[in-house]
Amino acid sequence: MNLYDKTVHELHEQLKKKEISSVELTNALYDRIGAVEDKVAAYVTLDKENALKQAAKVDEMIAAGQDIKPLAGIPGAIKDNISTKGLRTTCSSHILDNFIPVYDAHVIENLRKDETIFLGKTNMDEFAMGSTTKTSYFKMTHNAWNLNRVPGGSSGGSAAAVSAGEAIWALGSDTGGSIRQPASFNGIVGIKPTYGRVSRYGCVAFASSLDQIGPLTRDVTDAALVLNTICGVDAHDSTSLPVDVPDFTKALRQDVKGLRIGLPKEFFGKGTDPKVKEQIMLAAEKYKELGAEVMEVSLPHTEYAVITYYIIAPAEASANLARFDGVRYGYRNKLATSAPEMTKKSRSEGFGAEVKRRIMLGTYVLSSGYYDAYYKKAMQVRTLIKRDFDEVFKKCDVLLTPTSPVVAYSLDEKMDPLTIYMLDVTTIPVNMAGLPGISIPCGFADGMPVGMQLIGKALDEETILRAAYTFEQATEFHKAYAPLGGDK
């Protein structure tokens, strides 16, 4: 087995036993990147020099007999909207293509303390707005299962990197499904933690009431290990929750006896690929076999979740992206002769079409005369969506759904924005209610991975981790490797 195909926990044991060195491992990853990156295009920026320096440091620590953390010396990839001091952070946007952060995101600080290794920054939909990674200013990322297909998004580069053996683990961010959907499209594990679990400090804001950072990994154990490092309250983010962070690896037990699993019927609606549904139903059967109690439940406001999201998220984005004015950082049009013209031209040339669409949509729903009809209404419907979950969680412990109604589709697929937005129906409600959700591989349809989503109560990542771990240990899906097939 290749080093680049292993998990964090396997490699940690090998590092501790001195069977491999971190430098050797890091070089193996860059060799793999050298071999497949021209096909996959997962990265925007690589940082080999600093990565190897850090690897040498960890090797010295091990040689000196020091205890090392589980992520120490293990190479990962960071989505390019997470601020890394001294390392270019672009959000895959022209407007930030020369931006070098002067501070680290809170999650990066935590990861550095654990002596981990950053291979580079991964491609994404511009400002995380999209679900294909096709809105990136720089390049299209390809799905490692079939290079003619999308990797999903917006954390498509992070997911493709892990899936293609170009990173052992990765960070993404999830505003409406941007970790879970690409995890499902790439046959890996992805978690969106409870809103407030992870500090958003240094994650370039898209929709502040919805954004959360989380891990993309090869198995559930690795996801728990990354969560252990990135979770926790942070004085720099007043929305990070002042609650204890458990050791998530303690939740990894093979035990779902008596666990009450709800199947929300609205998440299997008419847009669902029957082959995807079939895999989820087989997973439900598996859970029954393993001793869980499975029941159909209803979240009646689900059909309103997508449009509610596409009012709230653009509204927040229109305010957050107002900071890109060409004055203090980012791209500037140098020909403008007045400051207002400079701002307008810089933004118009710096942002791509999807970002412009959402800024304008957000501006519209917040504008005088439309605020009550759209924005306030959406915030009220958000309350109803959350209440649906509160009700359902009186009856069950976790919910099981498809992560996406479809498997990864062709890169050439032409869909209008609304059609693409509708495919977020299974992930968006989770962000609206601030709940934790995990996607894990549960089968295949048309040769592409299918992901199932487990949704938990607020701050109850442990139960979804336990349910995910139990399923994973009882199945083989997480052991399949992306073949880099297709002809791109």
Next chain:
Amino acid sequence: MKVTEKDVRYIAELSRLEISEEEMPMFTEQFNQILEYADILEKVDTTGIEPTFSILPLYNVMREDEVKPGVSHEEAMKNAPAVHNDGFKVPRVIE
């Protein structure tokens, strides 16, 4: 039709964006498609429902007002597109 090209032009202006004449029909059509779909929200009775601005049980998080080191002036200027006398340089604002 919910919005016309004129409306889109106005929204673009509020957003500090320029939309070219070639792009205008596309953006207008897409806005209409999305906003017409938003009509389904009229089916939901939200009388007396409080809006959810934040999902968290937090309100006005306070901390001690202590002086702590921040980003230095030099660092803050590092990504500036144009600098003059240690400040951000922009084209003339007032004629």
